[in-house]
Amino acid sequence: MKKTLTSMAVAATMVAAPVMADLVYPSLSYRTGPYAAGGIPFADGYADYFTLLNERDGGIGGVMTRVLECETGYNTQKGVECYESTKGEGSLVYQPLSTGITYQLIPKATADGIPLHTMGYGRTSAANGTVFSHVFNYPANYWDAASVAVNHLLGEYESLEGKTIALLYHNSAYGKEPIRTLEELSAKHGFELTTIAVDHPGQEQKSQWLQIRRERPDYVVMWGWGVMNQVAVQEAANIRFPMENFIGNWWAGSENDVIPAGMAADGYKSLAMHSVGDDFPIYEDLKTHVFDKGLAAGAGDQHGTVLYNRGLYAAMLAAEATRKAQEIHGVADITPAMMRDGMEALEITEARMAELGMPDFGPAFSVSCEDHGGSGAAKIQQWDADTQTWTVISDWIAPDAEVINALVTADSEAFAAENNIETRCN
Amino acid sequence: MFYREAGDFKTSYVADSQTFPIAFDRMRYYLVLAVAVGIIPFVINDYWASAVMVPFLIWAIAAIGLNILTGYCGQVSLGTGGFMAVGAYACYKLMTAFPDLNIAICVLLGGVITAAVGVLFGLPSLRIKGFYLAVATLAAQFFLVWLFNKVPWFYNYSASGQINAPERTMFGYAITGPNADAAPKYLFCLAFLFVLAWLARNLTRGTIGRSWMAIRDMDIAAEIIGVNPLKAKLTAFAVSSFFVGVAGALFFSVYLGAVEVGEAFGINQSFLVLFMIIIGGLGSIFGSLAGAAFIVLLPVLLKNVMVGSLGWDTAIAAHFEFVVLGGLIIFFLIVEPHGLARLWQLAKEKLRLWPFPH
Numbered sequence: 001m002k003k004t005l006t007s008m009a010v011a012a013t014m015v016a017a018p019v020m021a022d023l024v025y026p027s028l029s030y031r032t033g034p035y036a037a038g039g040i041p042f043a044d045g046y047a048d049y050f051t052l053l054n055e056r057d058g059g060i061g062g063v064m065t066r067v068l069e070c071e072t073g074y075n076t077q078k079g080v081e082c083y084e085s086t087k088g089e090g091s092l093v094y095q096p097l098s099t100g101i102t103y104q105l106i107p108k109a110t111a112d113g114i115p116l117h118t119m120g121y122g123r124t125s126a127a128n129g130t131v132f133s134h135v136f137n138y139p140a141n142y143w144d145a146a147s148v149a150v151n152h153l154l155g156e157y158e159s160l161e162g163k164t165i166a167l168l169y170h171n172s173a174y175g176k177e178p179i180r181t182l183e184e185l186s187a188k189h190g191f192e193l194t195t196i197a198v199d200h201p202g203q204e205q206k207s208q209w210l211q212i213r214r215e216r217p218d219y220v221v222m223w224g225w226g227v228m229n230q231v232a233v234q235e236a237a238n239i240r241f242p243m244e245n246f247i248g249n250w251w252a253g254s255e256n257d258v259i260p261a262g263m264a265a266d267g268y269k270s271l272a273m274h275s276v277g278d279d280f281p282i283y284e285d286l287k288t289h290v291f292d293k294g295l296a297a298g299a300g301d302q303h304g305t306v307l308y309n310r311g312l313y314a315a316m317l318a319a320e321a322t323r324k325a326q327e328i329h330g331v332a333d334i335t336p337a338m339m340r341d342g343m344e345a346l347e348i349t350e351a352r353m354a355e356l357g358m359p360d361f362g363p364a365f366s367v368s369c370e371d372h373g374g375s376g377a378a379k380i381q382q383w384d385a386d387t388q389t390w391t392v393i394s395d396w397i398a399p400d401a402e403v404i405n406a407l408v409t410a411d412s413e414a415f416a417a418e419n420n421i422e423t424r425c426n
Numbered sequence: 427m428f429y430r431e432a433g434d435f436k437t438s439y440v441a442d443s444q445t446f447p448i449a450f451d452r453m454r455y456y457l458v459l460a461v462a463v464g465i466i467p468f469v470i471n472d473y474w475a476s477a478v479m480v481p482f483l484i485w486a487i488a489a490i491g492l493n494i495l496t497g498y499c500g501q502v503s504l505g506t507g508g509f510m511a512v513g514a515y516a517c518y519k520l521m522t523a524f525p526d527l528n529i530a531i532c533v534l535l536g537g538v539i540t541a542a543v544g545v546l547f548g549l550p551s552l553r554i555k556g557f558y559l560a561v562a563t564l565a566a567q568f569f570l571v572w573l574f575n576k577v578p579w580f581y582n583y584s585a586s587g588q589i590n591a592p593e594r595t596m597f598g599y600a601i602t603g604p605n606a607d608a609a610p611k612y613l614f615c616l617a618f619l620f621v622l623a624w625l626a627r628n629l630t631r632g633t634i635g636r637s638w639m640a641i642r643d644m645d646i647a648a649e650i651i652g653v654n655p656l657k658a659k660l661t662a663f664a665v666s667s668f669f670v671g672v673a674g675a676l677f678f679s680v681y682l683g684a685v686e687v688g689e690a691f692g693i694n695q696s697f698l699v700l701f702m703i704i705i706g707g708l709g710s711i712f713g714s715l716a717g718a719a720f721i722v723l724l725p726v727l728l729k730n731v732m733v734g735s736l737g738w739d740t741a742i743a744a745h746f747e748f749v750v751l752g753g754l755i756i757f758f759l760i761v762e763p764h765g766l767a768r769l770w771q772l773a774k775e776k777l778r779l780w781p782f783p784h
Contacts, residue, residue: 031741040741070733071740076682076689081477081726088473103588103684107604123586171575173586173686180585197575200688298741411585418592419603 023060023334025050025318026068026086028096031298033073034201035226037256038307040298042097043069045311047297048290052282053319055289060322061332074226076100083108092339093117093318099174107419110134115340117321119314120145120250120273124177125411127373129344130423132412136343138317138374139365140273140399142223143407145249146178147399148271148378149221150185152247155397160191166217168208168224168232171197175223178249182221184403202228209235222248229257237264243383244269250378253390254306258383266385269393271378274313274362276390278304282312282357306381306390313362320356321346344369363396369425376404429777445627451774462616467609475608476681482722483615484676489702489714490626491669496700497708498630499662500642501551505563507695508570509667510674511687512540515580517675518589521602522582529594529601529679533618536675537668543570544667551659555645567696574687588686591679602679611680618676622669627711629665638662639709670699705758707767716766724751 029043030036050065059065068089070082079101083094093115096102102122109116110133118126118137126135140148153160167182169175179195186193194217196208202224209232212220220241222232229252236246244267248257253270283303290296291303302308325334325342334342347366353359365375377396384391416423429450436442446452470479488506495501517536520527547566551559574580581589593603599610629635637658640648649655678685685691698721706717725747732743762769776783 029740032744069740071729071744073744076686077481080682084473084476085730099586100686100689103586103590103686104682107590107683111604125585172688173588176587177585200692418590420593 022064022066023322024066024068024086024090024092025315026070026082026089026091026094028072028079028082028094028098028101029069030072030074030097032071033075035074038226038251038254039074039097041254041302041305041307042311042314044296044298044300044302045308045313046095046315047311048286048295049312049315049319051290051295051297052286055293055295056285060319061326063332065319072096072098072101074098074100076104080104080108087112087114090335092322092334092336093343095119095314095318097121099123099177100172103173106132106135112336113340114336115343117314117318117343119310119317121174125408125415127371127408128412129368129370129372130412130425131416131421132372133424134340136367136372138346138367138372139348139363140376140378141373142177142249143181143404144373144376144399145271145378146181146221147185147404148376148397149247149249150182150189150191151397151400152380152394153219154189155394160189162190162192163219164192164194164215164217165219165221166194166196166212166215168196168198168205168212168220168222170202170224170228171199174225174251178221178223181404181407184407185400188400188403198224198228198232201226203231205231205235209239209241212236212241213239218245220246222246222252224248224252224257229254230260233258233265233268234261236268237261243267247271247380253381255388255390256307258385259388263385265383268383270381270383270390272306272381272390272392273378274309275360275379276306276309276381276392280358280361285357309361313358316356316358316361317346317348320348320352343367344372373408376401429774429780431778443631448778459620463613467613470608470612472608475612477726478723479612480615480681482718483612483619484673484681485699485702485722486715486718487615487619487622487676488670488673488699489706489718490623490711491666491673492699493703493706493708493710493714494626494630494638494669495662495666497703497710497713498635498642499638499659499666500555500645501548501659501662502556502560503563503666504560504693504696504700505547505566505570506670506699507691507693508567509540509544509670510677510695511570511574511691512543512667513537513671513674514678514685514691515574515589515687516540516671517679518591519580519582521592521594521679525592529596530614532594533672533675533679537672540671540674541664541668544663544670545660548660548663548667551663552656564693564696567693571687571691574691586686588684589678590684594679602683604683606680615676615680618672622672623711623715626665626669630711634658634661634665642709701755703765705755705765707765710765710767712770713765713767716770720766724754 027043027046030039047067050067054064068086072079072082083105095117099121102118105116116135120140122137124141124143126132126137127141182193198205198208246268248270250271250273258265258268321343324345325338326332328341329338344367348364350364353361363375363377376399379392380394381390382393434449446455492506495503513536516539517532520532520535550562581587591602593600600606601610601614637653640653641658702717702721705720707713728747728750732738733740
C-alpha cells in the first residue's frame with residue numbers, strides 16, 4: 001500500500017507540472033486484461049530504466065525523462081485513445097507492445113511525424129525504411145524469428161528434408177505473421193509445414209493438441225502470447241510431447257508461460273532476443289538508485305524476469321536513440337522528428353552495451369535509412385524447471401537474410417503501392 | 427413554467443403528429459443540432475474526434491440498429507458484432523476493388539450487404555424466439571468472425587489478416603486514412619447518424635414500425651389482426667442489419683482505419699451494444715443515443731478523472747473503472763429498469779407540471 005501511495009504521489013506531481021522541459025516516453029502498458037501477465041513486467045522494466053537515468057544521471061544529456069503510462073488492456077480502441085491523448089505532450093517514441101495497436105498507429109504516427117519502435121513485433125515489413133519512414137522494428141522481427149527457429153533446427157540436424165514442423169499460432173495478425181516465411185523456408189529446406197490456429201485468448205486448445213498428437217510433427221513452433229502459452233505448455237505435457245522439440249518465439253518464453261506447468265515444462269525452448277537473468281552490472285545500479293529508494297514501478301517484484309529485461313532493453317534502446325539524436329542535432333531537449341533521426345542513426349556496439357552495464361545483453365547492430373530492422377539475430381533459451389531459470393543454450397543465430405529480405409521488399413512495396421508512398425533514402 | 431404545452435396550439439394533423447410536439451423540446455433539438463454542426467467541427471481536435479465523438483456517433487448508429495430489432499420488434503440478437511464485421515469487410519472489399527467509388531457509397535453499400543446477410547440469419551426468427559433466437563444469432567456472431575478470419579479473400583490475402591482502410595476523400599477532404607483531419611471525420615459520421623436516426627424515427631412511427639411493435643407485444647395477436655409476421659420480422663432484421671452494417675463500415679474505415687476481425691468485432695462488441703440499448707432504453711431512439719453516450723463516454727471520462735486529474739496508478743484506475751461502470755449500470759437499472767430514456771421522460775413529465783404538482 002505504501003508503495004502504491006508513493007507511486008500515486010509521484011504520478012500526481014508529474015501531472016501537476018507538465019510544462020517542464022523533459023523527454024517524454026509514453027508507455028502504452030497493459031496491467032489489466034488477458035495479457036496482463038506479459039504487460040506488467042515489460043511496463044515495470046521500461047519505467048524503471050528511465051527512473052534509473054533520472055536518479056543516477058539526471059536524465060539524458062541533462063534533461064529529465066518522464067514516462068507517461070496509459071492503460072490499453074491490449075485493446076486497440078483504447079490504444080488509439082491512449083495515443084491521441086498523449087501525443088500532444090511531446091511524446092518522443094511509441095512502443096505499443098501489441099501488434100494490433102501497432103497496425104493502428106503506423107499510419108497515424110507517420111502522419112503525425114512521431115517514431116514508432118516495435119521491437120520484435122508489429123508489422124515485419126516495416127523493416128524496410130525506404131517505405132516506412134517512422135517505423136522501426138530493430139533488433140529483430142517476426143520473420144527473423146521464424147528463420148532463426150528453423151536455423152536452430154538446421155544446426156541440430158544435417159537436413160530438415162522430410163521432417164514435419166507444426167506452427168501453433170494465435171489466430172490474429174500477430175500469429176499469422178510467420179506463416180509466409182515458414183512457407184518459403186519449407187520450400188527451401190524441404191520440411192513439411194502444418195499450421196494450427198488457436199483463437200483468442202487461447203485457453204481452449206484441446207482439439208489443436210489432439211491434431212498434434214495424431215499427426216506427430218517432429219517439431220512444434222509456437223507463436224503465442226499471454227495465457228495461450230501456458231495452456232500450450234501444459235497441453236504439450238499432457239500428450240507427452242517431447243519438450244525439447246517444442247520451441248516458442250520470444251513472446252512465448254517468459255516465466256509466466258512455464259511455471260504453471262511445473263516440472264512438466266522442463267526442457268521447453270524458446271527464442272530470446274536478449275539475455276536472461278539479473279546477473280548484469282546494471283542491476284546493481286537499479287538496486288542502489290531505484291529499488292532501494294522505493295521508486296520501482298508497479299509492485300516491484302518482476303526484477304530479472306525475461307519480460308522485465310525486455311522492458312529494460314526497450315528503454316535502453318530508446319534512451320540510446322535519444323542520445324544519438326541529441327548528438328546529431330546538438331540540442332538536449334529534442335523533438336519527435338529529431339528522435340526519428342536518432343533512431344535511424346542508432347548504432348549499438350558490444351562496447352557501448354558493456355558501458356551501460358548490459359554486456360552481451362542484445363545483439364550488436366546498426367540502423368540505417370534503408371534498414372530499420374537491425375541484425376535479426378536471436379538466441380535460444382531453455383527452461384530448467386528444477387531451478388526455475390531460463391538458460392541461454394546457443395550463441396546469436398542469424399536469420400536467413402536472403403529469404404527474409406526478399407519477403408520484406410515484396411510486402412513493403414505492395415504496401416507502398418497501395419498507399420501511394422514514395423520511397424525515400426535515394 | 428417555461429416547459430409547458432399550454433398555449434402551444436396545433437392546427438393541423440401534421441403539426442399534431444410531429445416528433446417534438448412541445449415547442450421547448452423542438453427548440454432544444456434545434457439547439458443541439460446547431461451546436462453539433464455549427465460549433466463542434468470548428469473546435470474539435472484529434473483527441474476529441476478519435477477518442478470521444480467519432481466512437482460515440484458510430485456506436486449510436488449501431489445502438490439504433492439493434493434497438494430497431496430488439497427494442498421495437500422484440501427479436502433478441504447477440505450477433506451485432508458479426509454484422510458490424512460484415513459491414514466493415516464489405517466496405518473494405520468495395521474500397522479496394524473500386525478505388526474511385528465514393529466512400530459514402532461504400533459505407534452505404536456495406537450496409538446493404540449486411541442487410542442481406544441479416545435477413546439470412548433472421549430467417550430462423552420465424553420459427554424460434556426469445557433465448558432460442560439469441561442463441562441462433564450468437565451462432566451468426568461466431569460464424570461470421572470465423573469466416574473473415576479463415577477465408578483470405580476477405581482480407582485481400584494480406585500476410586497478417588488485417589484490413590487497412592486506404593485514403594478516400596469527399597469534397598476534397600480526406601475522410602479515411604491517416605491524413606484525415608478531425609472535423610471531416612466527425613461531420614461524415616454525424617451526417618450518417620443524423621440521416622439514419624431520422625429514418626429510424628420515421629420508420630418506427632409508420633406502418634412498418636407499428637407492425638414491428640405489434641409483433642413485439644404479442645405476435646399471435648398481431649397475426650390475428652392482420653400483421654404479416656414474415657414481413658415484419660424480416661424487415662426488422664433487414665433494417666436493423668443495415669444500420670449495424672453502416673456502423674461497422676464507419677467503425678473500420680473512419681474510426682480505426684485498420685481492423686483485426688477477432689478483436690474489433692468479437693462477442694464483446696455484441697454485448698456492448700446490447701448494454702447500450704438496455705441502459706439507454708429499449709424501443710427509443712433517444713435511448714440509443716443516451717446508452718451509447720453512457721457506455722462510450724463514461725469510461726473515457728472516468729479515466730481522465732482518475733489518471734489525468736487524480737494521478738492514480740493506471741492499473742488501479744482501469745480496475746476501478748470496471749467497478750464504477752458496473753455499479754452505475756446496476757444503480758440505473760434499479761432506479762429505472764426502462765433505461766435512461768424513461769428517466770428523461772419522467773423528468774420531462776415532472777417539469778411540465780412544475781411548479782404545481784398534483
